[in-house]
Amino acid sequence: xxxxxQFRDLTLxxxxxxxxxxxxxxxxxxxxxxxxxxxxxxxxxLFKGIVGLLRPHGGMIEYGGIAPVDIAxxxxxxxxxxxxxxxxxxxxxxxLWRRIGAFxxxxxxxxxxxDGAIAAVGLxxxxxxxxxxxxxxxxxxxxxxxxxxxDSRLIVLDExxxxxxxxxxxxxxxxxxxxxxxxxxVLAALHDFDLVRRHFPQTLLLAREPVAWGxxxxxxxxxxxxxxxxxxGAFDEREAECSVAAE
Amino acid sequence: xxxxxxxxxxxxxxxxxRRALVGVVALAVGAGPVGVLLxxxxxxxxxxxxxxxxxxxxxxxxxxxxxxLMAMASGGLIAGLAVALLAGGVxxxxxxxxDASLAAMFLLSLALGVAIVSLRGNNIDLLHxxxxxxxxxxxxxxxxxxxxxxxxxxxxALIWRPLVxxxxxxxxxxxxxxxxxxxxxxxxxxVALNLxxxxxxxxxxxxxxxxxxxxxISRFWSRDLTAMIVIAAVAGILSGYIGLLLSFQSGLxxxxxxxxxxGLLYCGSVLFGRCGGLLRPLLxxxxxxx
Numbered sequence: 277x278x279x280x281x282q283f284r285d286l287t288l289x290x291x292x293x294x295x296x297x298x299x300x301x302x303x304x305x306x307x308x309x310x311x312x313x314x315x316x317x318x319x320x321x322l323f324k325g326i327v328g329l330l331r332p333h334g335g336m337i338e339y340g341g342i343a344p345v346d347i348a349x350x351x352x353x354x355x356x357x358x359x360x361x362x363x364x365x366x367x368x369x370x371x372l373w374r375r376i377g378a379f380x381x382x383x384x385x386x387x388x389x390x391d392g393a394i395a396a397v398g399l400x401x402x403x404x405x406x407x408x409x410x411x412x413x414x415x416x417x418x419x420x421x422x423x424x425x426x427d428s429r430l431i432v433l434d435e436x437x438x439x440x441x442x443x444x445x446x447x448x449x450x451x452x453x454x455x456x457x458x459x460x461x462v463l464a465a466l467h468d469f470d471l472v473r474r475h476f477p478q479t480l481l482l483a484r485e486p487v488a489w490g491x492x493x494x495x496x497x498x499x500x501x502x503x504x505x506x507x508x509g510a511f512d513e514r515e516a517e518c519s520v521a522a523e
Numbered sequence: 524x525x526x527x528x529x530x531x532x533x534x535x536x537x538x539x540x541r542r543a544l545v546g547v548v549a550l551a552v553g554a555g556p557v558g559v560l561l562x563x564x565x566x567x568x569x570x571x572x573x574x575x576x577x578x579x580x581x582x583x584x585x586x587x588x589x590x591x592l593m594a595m596a597s598g599g600l601i602a603g604l605a606v607a608l609l610a611g612g613v614x615x616x617x618x619x620x621x622d623a624s625l626a627a628m629f630l631l632s633l634a635l636g637v638a639i640v641s642l643r644g645n646n647i648d649l650l651h652x653x654x655x656x657x658x659x660x661x662x663x664x665x666x667x668x669x670x671x672x673x674x675x676x677x678x679x680a681l682i683w684r685p686l687v688x689x690x691x692x693x694x695x696x697x698x699x700x701x702x703x704x705x706x707x708x709x710x711x712x713x714v715a716l717n718l719x720x721x722x723x724x725x726x727x728x729x730x731x732x733x734x735x736x737x738x739x740i741s742r743f744w745s746r747d748l749t750a751m752i753v754i755a756a757v758a759g760i761l762s763g764y765i766g767l768l769l770s771f772q773s774g775l776x777x778x779x780x781x782x783x784x785x786g787l788l789y790c791g792s793v794l795f796g797r798c799g800g801l802l803r804p805l806l807x808x809x810x811x812x813x
Binding site: 367378 | 690692697700745
C-alpha cells in the first residue's frame, strides 16, 4: 500500500515544549488507525501538525499525494458559534467549500449531495433547524455530514465521541467503517479502548513519544499501556534541552 | 389636522425634510445589514470605538481644509480603520483583551477630536460633529451617503459566504481556505464606510446607533439571517421616518430623535419580540409535539 503520510523524526509542540517527541512512521493509504494515549499525550498536537495548523520544531511530515488543505479535519472542540442564526442545512453545506468556493452555485447536484449527507448521519428532517437548538449528539452528526461532503481521501477526527450518546457513537462509527470500505484513510483520536479493539485494525499508542504503532491487538497490551501512563506528565520548565535533538 | 397632514405633509412641504428622509433611508439600508453582522460577530464595541475614532480624523480634515466633505470623510475613514486595526493588533500582541483596548481608544479619540475641533471651530461646529446635521444635508453629503449604501450592499453580497462562514466557524474556514482574513478586513472597511456616512447625519456619538440598534431589534424578531437583515433595514427606516416627524412636530434635535425612536422600538422588541421577548411567555401557547 502506498504511504499517505510519512513522519520523519517529527517533533511538534507549543513554545519550545514538545508535545510530540521524535515520531517516525508511516500512515498507509486506506488504513483505519486509532490514536490513543493519556491526556496530554500529544494526540491533538499531532493532528494539528498534520493539517498544517502547527509547524514542526524538528523533523517533517511528508504528504503522499494529498495537500493539507484537502484533509477533512474535525477538531476536538469546534470553535463554532452555536448562537449564530444558521440552519443545519447551511452548516453541512459548508463542506462543499473546496468545490464551490465563495461564489459557486449550489445547484441540483450539490443539493442532492447535501441531502444525502444529512440522511447518512440520520438528521433528515433537521435541515431547517437552528444549530443553537441541536443537542451534542445532533451537532456531532451535522459535523460528520459536513465531513462527508468534503469527500476527502484523508479524514482526521480528534476525539469525535467525547460526551456523545451511544446511539450517535454507533451510527457515526458505521460511517467511519463506510469510509474505510471506500478506501479512504481515517485517523481518529479515541479514549474508548473497547471501540478501538472492535473497529480499528491499526493503533498508534502515543505518550509524547510513540510507545507502539501497529496492529491493534499487539499495541493495546497492559505492558504498553502502563508504559504510556508513566511517560506522560506535565511540562517541566526546568527540563534540560532534548538530548536526542542535540545529536 | 388630518392624519396625512401629520404624517406626510412635512415632507411634501419642506425640501430639507425630504433630503433628511432620503439620507436616513439610504443610511438605514446600508448600515442595517452591516450592523447585523457586526452584532453577530460580537464586534458592537469595536463599532462604537470606530465611530468615536472618526472624530479626530474628521477634525484633522476640518482643521486643514475647513468644512470640506472630502477631507473630513477621508480623515474619518483613515482614523476609523486605524483604530480597528490597532485595537486588534494590541489585543494580539499583548495580554490585554480587545474590549479594554477599545474602551481606552475610544475615550482617547473622543477627547482628541473635541480638542482639535475647538482649536478652530466654535460650539455650533462642535455640536454638528458630535450630533450630526441631518436637516442640513447638501447634495455632496447625500451623494456620499448614497454611494456608501450602494457600495455596502454590493460588497456585502460579494463577501457574504466567506464572511458568514468566518463568523460561524472560523476554524473550519481556515482549514479549507484563506478567504477568512480578507473577508474580515473588507468587512471592517464597510463598517468604517457606513460610520463615515452616518457621521454626516447623526454625528460621532450616534452614528453607530443606526447600525447597532436596528440589528439588536432584528434579533428579537427572527432567527433567520436573511430575515434579520431585512428587519434591521426596515427598523432603521422606520426610526428615521418617525424620528424626523417627531423632531418636526416637537422641536427635538433630529439626530437624537431618530436614535430615540430606534431605542423605543428596541424596548418594544425586548418586551414583545417573537424570539425571546420578555413578555411573550405570558401569552399562552402550548408546546408543539416535536
